Amino acid sequence: MARIELTGVDKSFDGVAAVKELNLTIEDGSFTAILGPSGCGKTTTLLMLAGIYIPTRGEIRFDGQVVNEVEARDRNVGVVFQSYALYPHMTVRENILFPLRMKRVGAEQARERAEQAARMVHVESLLERKPGQLSGGQQQRVALARALVKEPQLLLLDEPLSNLDAALRLTLRGEIKALQRSLAITTILVTHDQIEAMTVADRIVCMSDGRVQQSGTHEDLYRRPANRFVAGFIGAPSINFVEGFVAGGRFRNGNVELPCPDVPEGGYVLGLRPEFIRFAAAGLPASIVEVESMGRETLYLAESPLGTLSVIEPGMHPRHRPGDAVALTFDGPDTLLFDKTGSLRVDGGHVWPRWEADQRDQ
DSSP: OOOEEEEEEEEEETTEEEEEEEEEEEOTTOEEEEEOOTTSSHHHHHHHHHTSSOOSEEEEEETTEEOTTSOGGGSOEEEEOTTOOOOTTSOHHHHHHHHHHHTTOOHHHHHHHHHHHHHHTTOGGGTTSOGGGSOHHHHHHHHHHHHHTTOOSEEEEESTTTTSOHHHHHHHHHHHHHHHHHHTOEEEEEESOHHHHHHHOSEEEEEETTEEEEEEOHHHHHHSOSBHHHHHHSSSSOOEEEEEEEETTEEEETTEEEEOTTOOSEEEEEEEOGGGOEEEEEEEEEEEEEEEEOSSEEEEEEEETTEEEEEEEESSSOSOOTTOEEEEEOOGGGOEEEETTTOBBOTTOOOOOHHHHHHHHO
């Protein structure tokens, strides 16, 4: 396996920067997800690790050795692409064997390794079929077996599940996670799907505009986002943002004033996740404008003095209908506050609901 280090890595195409000042360490045997929207630089990063792209600047090290100029075929890296990239004229067995032929592994050893890789991903009964005879999920399993048969020190997964239906994605997510744990291969998953990243990876690297915005566990990114981008990208439905300013220890938005102690005066953005807002007997007055049943929970859009807020409530059957007058509340520790200029989270910048603060003072 391998410990991966990227130090000051940039990658530009025709003068346009795709990755900027990338500093990242991926520990030996870990499962890391690089998460971000299209164009954020995550796939470019993966292709530099694979040896397909050479960094414009900076160094990439595998176990302390600089590999910038090492050819892809000499890096002992397994790659699984979104498109599967199987050879249509070859059988499943031949597709899995192909990397070993490039390495000139003996025929008997190659056969045993191919069959072992096929068993790992449950395609041992399909070895004589061709890709055109397989479902999308089966093709992806074959692509994974082809990557694993090399016994790589690094496994790279480039949005491997995005072409599959929801049920199959869920199944393969679990299988990939279990397989990585059993083999202890250093693995990097590139994805735009936050659920995928949060459920399979030990650590998430969130990227935007070619830069790492935050790196940590899924709880770090969810509960302690470094900035407004991370807070908005992590979580579904998206977090509510409310602009305002702090003066005299109070967050102010229009006619609404909420206690906000120990925060310097200035412009801020308040973040309220939909799942942390509750309906209450007393609180912020609001009117339900839309109701959407999501199975085990219900999503409401409520018009309030703070603007239109998304509210999530557990339960299949909605308690409220459009037009209902309601009151909303939340807890101070569940709020997030961001500097309006730099969009950075203000550590400890909790905003307390006035109605709850007043009750505590009584």
